[in-house]
Amino acid sequence: MSEQRMEEMLAWYVNGTLDAAERQQVEAWLADNPEAQMQLAEYEFMRDSVAETGSEESAFDTEAGLDALMARIDQDEAANQPQLDASGGSLWQRFRQSLQWNLTPAFARVAMVSQLGVVMVLGALLMLPAETEEPGYQVLSGPPAVVAGGVVLTLGLAPDTRADALQALLRSQQAEIIAGPSALGTYRIRLPDDDQQAARTAALKAHPAVTYLEPAQ
């Protein structure tokens, strides 16, 4: 380490804040080095001079300052108190307060209440059910099934499926047609409500003529 670098460490050697390794380096540099020792003495003189509080300095009045601080904290907390109180009122009171209702002119209050009424009426009208719920289109699976008992499925078949093949297929799984064919050529079928439903569905799906089979909505 250069002379300057070592001297740069001296101030902190003097104030006792170097770590052990740095302190050892400085002490090795100081040993048998009168010039370095002179530098050290100068830093020590600087420290002693600066650390001493000069008589010319105004003494800081700690207790008066502390009293002023505590008073400031009290004021600060008192200033925050009304806001806390306000937040403790009822919802309606807080709403009125946020609107500064009491400071609002009478004609403005009437206008605001009227506007609120109109908004509420329009909102209620929007909530009423529409006259028609027809969506104007139909999904492949058709409208939701309303048939009680059994599972209702939408069945799609290959275009060249013969009627007798369809009948044989449905009969083999005890299925019955309850609607169809639709415009898309699908049928709504119902399977019996028994413990074979899964197997029947799997058998229908596995048939080469079946192109689509999903639960009806």
Add this chain to the structure above:
Amino acid sequence: MDTASERVAEEIAWIHRIGQGDRVALGQLYRRYAPRIFRFVTRMIKDEAKAEELVNDVMMEIWKGAVQYERRSSPSTWILGMARFRTLNAIRGKQLDTVEYSQAPEAEDEAGDASSGCTQDELRQLLRNTVARLSAEHREVVELAFFHDCSYKEVAEILQCPENTVKTRMYHAKAKLKPWLTNLGLSLSETGGVT
């Protein structure tokens, strides 16, 4: 545990209690730090009334922000860093008179004349006056090292500059004071040599 680390642990405990709204702990920290902050601030601005106000601004900030103290720096570094930041803001915002460098320590003759026949106490007072006339960046490093006992790492954190800059500033501050130190007639026999 040495005295310095005991002091730091005590201060950390106070700050923790302050974070819980303990005014007694605030009073303890205030008594230890307010005079130090005041001195630190009056080394930057001339206005003592404003300095007193800044002391309480800093302590108020501690009161409100103690719960966020994360021990990444020592309490003294945290507090003095806050004091410096607030003072610089006050200087920028209100055009406060700063303590400026005023051609002092260059004059070897002045140093020699002033120091002749002085006692050690008087010599220290002379040197203190001279330090007060260093440039702000040199003066604050000297103050932080020798009055506030900060390590160079802490000084760097407070001043927000690299550690090497801190060391170099101290080196140059000492070089500025060299004529005074030389003419003050220091010798190893007077100072006791290496301690």
